[in-house]
Amino acid sequence: HMHWDPEYSDVKLVQTMMFLSEVKNIVDKATRSFKLSSSGETNAIPLVLCADLNSLPDSGVVEYLSTGGVDCTHKDFKELRYSDSLTKFNCNGKNSTSNGRITHGFKLKSAYENGLMPYTNYTFDFKGVIDYIFYSKPHLNVLGILGPLDPHWLVENNVSGCPHPHIPSDHFSLFAQLELLLPALPPQVNGLHLPARR
DSSP states (O other), X not given: OOOOOGGGHHHHHHHHHHHHHHHHHHHHHHHHHTTOOSSOOGGGSOOEEEEEOOOOTTSHXXXXXXXXXXXXXXXXXXXXXXXXXXXXXXXXXXXXOTTSEEEOOOOEEESSOXXXXXXXXXXXXXXXXXXXXXXXXXXXXXXXXOOOOOHXXXXXXXXXXXXXXXXXXXXXXOXXXXXXXXOOOOOEETTEEOOOOO
């Protein structure tokens, strides 16, 4: 859950970078523990992030998560000089921002793309998408998602904002059915998997 106030877009972006930096630490530790990758690859473990980011789809937070990085001069930083302090959150293993970008090595994709959900937060004075499900592209595939409430139902039931007697939260539920894509296994001999030969 990132900071709620729209005026603090810089705080939300920094919180997201700190969060992904910590996720990378956890993934790196698990990767070493399970001996999944010797290359230090960030994407060795499937990842699903479900979050109330309090950020609209055109925000720096969503750009950072979905594209793998954001410019140090992004408008959400509000012309504040974060670049020196943010290098430690450069999650892809680089220790500098020589190209002017803060990046991460996760390959994330939103389960709800192309405006499939018109809003995830529905109050009297604000309706917009601020909640997300991101998943790692190389390991997972979306099979289906829960769609939005029928707008005619909202009108028929006089729901102009939530919480409401019919809807207990101002956030609508997101749900994605994901398929885990398993890596190809080495060939079998007599039912046993043989180690790959080099």
